[in-house]
Amino acid sequence: MKKYVLFFLMSNCLLFFSCDVKFEPNVRVLATGLVVDELGDPISGAEISVYTRRSTGIIFAPAPSGTNAFLLGRNYSNENGEFNVVSLLDKDIDFSIVVLKDNNYTYYEYATSTVSNVPDNLVFNLETITLKRVGTFNYNITRVSGEGNSLQFSFKFKDTNCFEYFDEEILVPLESYCFENQALNRTLGDENPNLDGSFKTPYGTEVEFSYSTNEQETITEIVTINQDNYDFTFNY
Amino acid sequence: MILHSTIKHIVFALLVVLSLNVSAQATDEKKLTTKNSDTLTNAKQRYIAYSLGYHNPIVSGDNFIGNGLEGNGGMSFKLQIYIYKQFFIGGSIGSSFFNTKNKAVVGTYNKSRVAEQFAFLGYEYVATNNFRIGVTASVVGNSRYKNTFTNSARQYDSAKLRSYGAYLTYEVSSQFMFYIDYAYRIDKTNINVPLALENTFRKGTFHQIGVGLKFSFKGKDLISSF
Numbered sequence: 001m002k003k004y005v006l007f008f009l010m011s012n013c014l015l016f017f018s019c020d021v022k023f024e025p026n027v028r029v030l031a032t033g034l035v036v037d038e039l040g041d042p043i044s045g046a047e048i049s050v051y052t053r054r055s056t057g058i059i060f061a062p063a064p065s066g067t068n069a070f071l072l073g074r075n076y077s078n079e080n081g082e083f084n085v086v087s088l089l090d091k092d093i094d095f096s097i098v099v100l101k102d103n104n105y106t107y108y109e110y111a112t113s114t115v116s117n118v119p120d121n122l123v124f125n126l127e128t129i130t131l132k133r134v135g136t137f138n139y140n141i142t143r144v145s146g147e148g149n150s151l152q153f154s155f156k157f158k159d160t161n162c163f164e165y166f167d168e169e170i171l172v173p174l175e176s177y178c179f180e181n182q183a184l185n186r187t188l189g190d191e192n193p194n195l196d197g198s199f200k201t202p203y204g205t206e207v208e209f210s211y212s213t214n215e216q217e218t219i220t221e222i223v224t225i226n227q228d229n230y231d232f233t234f235n236y
Numbered sequence: 237m238i239l240h241s242t243i244k245h246i247v248f249a250l251l252v253v254l255s256l257n258v259s260a261q262a263t264d265e266k267k268l269t270t271k272n273s274d275t276l277t278n279a280k281q282r283y284i285a286y287s288l289g290y291h292n293p294i295v296s297g298d299n300f301i302g303n304g305l306e307g308n309g310g311m312s313f314k315l316q317i318y319i320y321k322q323f324f325i326g327g328s329i330g331s332s333f334f335n336t337k338n339k340a341v342v343g344t345y346n347k348s349r350v351a352e353q354f355a356f357l358g359y360e361y362v363a364t365n366n367f368r369i370g371v372t373a374s375v376v377g378n379s380r381y382k383n384t385f386t387n388s389a390r391q392y393d394s395a396k397l398r399s400y401g402a403y404l405t406y407e408v409s410s411q412f413m414f415y416i417d418y419a420y421r422i423d424k425t426n427i428n429v430p431l432a433l434e435n436t437f438r439k440g441t442f443h444q445i446g447v448g449l450k451f452s453f454k455g456k457d458l459i460s461s462f
Contacts, residue, residue, distance in 0.1 A: 020388050020390075021388055021389040021390070022389070022390055022391065022392070023389065023390075023391040024391070025392040025393065025394070026392070026393050026394060026425075026426050026427045027427065027428050027429075028343065028427060028428070028429045028430075028437060029430065030429075030430040030432060030433060032432075070389065071344045072343060072344055073339075073343050073344055074339060074340065074344055075340040076340075084432070085340075086341060086342065086343060086433060086436075087343055087344075088343040088344070088345070088383075088391050121430055121431065122429065122430040123432075
């Protein structure tokens, strides 16, 4: 009977959460690199964090996704933008190094599997990481033409995330994405004639605004983001 | 490295000086003062002693312990057997506890428990009727670092340790003493690190200052008992 109880307890333990997580013994790794902005100027105070098992859920692992329960190392870039992060090592398919400054800069993530691929010299050299400044695009669309008029529009812009997956220190483009195109499509009419909102996009990128009033010809306007806050007002 | 060598030399010198003292006592029994001292030493001869104590680790040095951790207490159990007169061998097991003060140096764990065990040699000088002074030096030993995060996650490091110490005991009765002690610990780690971190992780050092209780049993030393 005792055997069955023990088996039951162990099975539940293994199925629903890991009871004990052990990282690699007697190892430290170093994540190193340089953080600059889109102009090539160094960024100081950028936070560099080494994570493992970030995408695991609460059922099969003890760390909910996005928590820092498995933060292995953290440090900040110096005044020259250089960083060195001393970290523990976990052999996992989801080993990542996140570089971020704050909401005013883009986000970068280096991801790899350390199950069988750990650099021989124990150094993850991220080389030069560019965090672009981010501008907030505030839009306000108002109907001034009265009832019965409609507007179909879309904003096309770049998002602020850069995710790069490496296999044996070689970039895998199919599993990576950087500043992907995003689209925001809406139709305004009598039920909801006005709309305002905002989104963030990197400096130097273009926001493409395409619209059509009352299903007429589509017109496109292009705005280049070069300031922290860009206010866009459109009346139809 | 210099400090390590210095302490080695100091301990060696103390052992030599104290052993010469014993030798002088043995060969110059006619001198009254020596006779008194020898009589006292013989009267205070112990066969075996064991101690239980608390210590506080004080981090030191430009290394992962000195820069990344801070001491948070510890305890140890020691056993010593007198081989010849006041020369003894012994063994120690214990733990030292640390909190992480700089995660950028060591990694993001919050605390460490260092389990340690080592064998040592030493010499004890019976200074007065109630006081003894002793020095010890480890001959072999190892330590295991259990580095704990906030949840159930942990990681282990290991090291070969060296310990050089001294103590002062106050004898309350023939079998029971209080002691204060000091030790300097050098842990040569087995941690694999990138070249740039070699100096930081190659070894860790800290001081230990402790107090405790010591129990001893009167009797002949091991060699004399045969």
